[in-house]
Amino acid sequence: MLKGKVAVVTGASRGIGRAIAKKLASLGAFVVVNYNGSQERAEKVKQEIEEAGGTAAIYQCDVSDYGKCETFIQNVITEYGHLDILVNNAGVTRDGLLMKMTEEDFGKVIDTNLKGAFHTIRFASRQMLKQKGGRIINMSSVVGVTGNAGQANYAASKAGIIGLTKAAARELASRGITVNAIAPGFIETDMTSVLPEKVREASAAQIPLGSFGKPEQVAAAAAFLASEDAGYITGQVLHVDGGMAM
Numbered sequence: 001m002l003k004g005k006v007a008v009v010t011g012a013s014r015g016i017g018r019a020i021a022k023k024l025a026s027l028g029a030f031v032v033v034n035y036n037g038s039q040e041r042a043e044k045v046k047q048e049i050e051e052a053g054g055t056a057a058i059y060q061c062d063v064s065d066y067g068k069c070e071t072f073i074q075n076v077i078t079e080y081g082h083l084d085i086l087v088n089n090a091g092v093t094r095d096g097l098l099m100k101m102t103e104e105d106f107g108k109v110i111d112t113n114l115k116g117a118f119h120t121i122r123f124a125s126r127q128m129l130k131q132k133g134g135r136i137i138n139m140s141s142v143v144g145v146t147g148n149a150g151q152a153n154y155a156a157s158k159a160g161i162i163g164l165t166k167a168a169a170r171e172l173a174s175r176g177i178t179v180n181a182i183a184p185g186f187i188e189t190d191m192t193s194v195l196p197e198k199v200r201e202a203s204a205a206q207i208p209l210g211s212f213g214k215p216e217q218v219a220a221a222a223a224f225l226a227s228e229d230a231g232y233i234t235g236q237v238l239h240v241d242g243g244m245a246m
């Protein structure tokens with residue numbers, strides 16, 4: 001149970017982040033649902049949480065902006081008194097073959113997926129150090145481990161997340177803060193719904209368990225890593241990918 005805990009979930013207006021926010025709230029946490037552009041969808045997530053008996057707030061912040069992340073995290077701490085769980089889930093893709101990839105597309109993905117996680121960890125960990133405890137969960141991807149043609153920017157950002165996770169885990173361990181990553185495979189969300197049917201079929205054929213995963217299956221892994229039961233696990237990458245990267 002996560003009763004009394006305050007959790008921030010970035011990119012929680014849709015997809016995996018939404019499922020994580022709802023799961024943590026169902027376990028008793030007060031959840032701050034972060035979004036960037038999808039205000040209506042974030043409000044809907046808050047409403048769904050409240051209808052199920054949970055508590056939540058929404059907060060707009062572009063995680064690629066260092067200064068805005070400082071204000072965001074500090075406002076959460078001032079408003080709710082503490083910060084116990086940080087889930088860095090916000091992510092974007094700008095796919096393209098290396099020869100055609102623009103510097104802007106490379107930068108956009110690194111700034112959101114990798115620097116965004118650094119920004120929030122930078123400010124949340126200061127509070128967690130004071131509290132002598134906390135849980136940080138960063139969203140990587142199977143392609144951060146295996147690579148993927150057409151996703152040099154995305155794969156680099158997700159491999160970077162694994163390095164960031166391990167470095168932060170080592171730095172923060174002595175104060176009881178655990179830092180872990182989740183590496184999902186293909187999960188049914190807006191991000192994968194844009195894939196052409198042929199690519200979906202070819203992708204599904206590479207999955208030993210035979211099908212795309214559901215956001216709730218990633219949320220279950222996040223809830224475990226956020227729990228007391230996971231207190232002796234840090235610096236790990238938990239694969240939720242139907243066996244793709246074994």
Ligand code: NAP
Binds near residue numbers: 014191
């Ligand atoms: P999604 O459906 O496209 O949702 C992305 C979420 O990230 C949205 O809530 C979006 O908020 C938010 N976001 C994007 N840019 C942001 C920014 N600059 N600041 C704050 N929030 C921002 O994606 P998803 O499939 O749920 O993926 C969630 C995470 O899992 C990502 O890190 C992704 O890389 C990772 N992942 C996904 C899969 C998969 O198969 N789906 C596989 C492996 C890893 P707004 O809509 O408000 O802008």
